[in-house]
Amino acid sequence: DSGVTxxxxxxxxxxxxxxxxxxxxxxxxxxxxWYQQSLDQGLQFLIQYYNGxxxxxxxxxxxxxxxQFPDLHSELNLSSLELGDSALYFCASSPDGTxxxxxxxxxxxRLTVV
Amino acid sequence: QKEVEQDxxxxxxxxxxxxxxxxxxxxxxxxxxxxxxxxxxxxxELLMYTxxxxxxxxxxxxxxxxxxxxxxxxxxxxxxxSDSATYLCAMSSxxxxxxxxxxxxxxxxQP
Numbered sequence: 001d002s003g004v005t006x007x008x009x010x011x012x013x014x015x016x017x018x019x020x021x022x023x024x025x026x027x028x029x030x031x032x033x034w035y036q037q038s039l040d041q042g043l044q045f046l047i048q049y050y051n052g053x054x055x056x057x058x059x060x061x062x063x064x065x066x067x068q069f070p071d072l073h074s075e076l077n078l079s080s081l082e083l084g085d086s087a088l089y090f091c092a093s094s095p096d097g098t099x100x101x102x103x104x105x106x107x108x109x110r111l112t113v114v
Numbered sequence: 115q116k117e118v119e120q121d122x123x124x125x126x127x128x129x130x131x132x133x134x135x136x137x138x139x140x141x142x143x144x145x146x147x148x149x150x151x152x153x154x155x156x157x158x159e160l161l162m163y164t165x166x167x168x169x170x171x172x173x174x175x176x177x178x179x180x181x182x183x184x185x186x187x188x189x190x191x192x193x194x195x196s197d198s199a200t201y202l203c204a205m206s207s208x209x210x211x212x213x214x215x216x217x218x219x220x221x222x223x224q225p
Contacts, residue, residue: 042202042216043204043213045213048212102148102163105150108155108157
């Protein structure tokens with residue numbers, strides 16, 4: 001158990017809908033990262049938050065947004081969902097904002113868009 | 115050319131064999147190198163973390179980084195059926211760009 005908690009584990013929703021994925025980082029970790037994993041693209045970095053502020057952006061679509069709250073948990077919001085958004089979404093955390101350090105991953109949320 | 119190339123496998127070896135997993139990369143700015151293990155339907159689990167070139171050993175696992183060749187390896191000694199998983203290499207320049215992952219190698223250890 002990495003100590004990173006993600007909810008829900010599974011989500012099935014229709015195209016055009018909006019969903020929110022939640023992540024609680026390991027105790028003491030200030031950074032949260034969101035990744036998307038699909039069969040064809042592999043693990044793709046979406047966005048990072050450090051102590052409540054956005055620190056870095058990767059291949060995140062404009063339909064997606066995220067935030068990190070004062071208690072350090074984070075939410076990833078996906079809107080106007082398309083079939084191609086079906087994927088595993090992982091949250092990872094690390095102690096500081098240095099992206100070069102190792103990151104610890106949660107168990108992921110499997111999103112299916114139908 | 116993708117930034118990180120990794121043979122997807124599957125790689126099937128008998129129990130007890132030495133396994134060699136590799137990644138090549140093109141971005142010379144990468145300085146931090148990691149190997150993750152991912153079981154089916156689970157999150158990636160950090161196995162090894164190496165900075166710059168050199169070797170690092172942890173139990174049955176050895177990570178090697180050759181920055182001059184832009185080539186990293188993970189060796190697993192005395193492989194066990196429980197090592198069957200997908201192994202992902204990941205790397206970073208240390209800048210604000212997240213980790214760049216290979217697509218993973220599916221490893222099967224036959225009992």
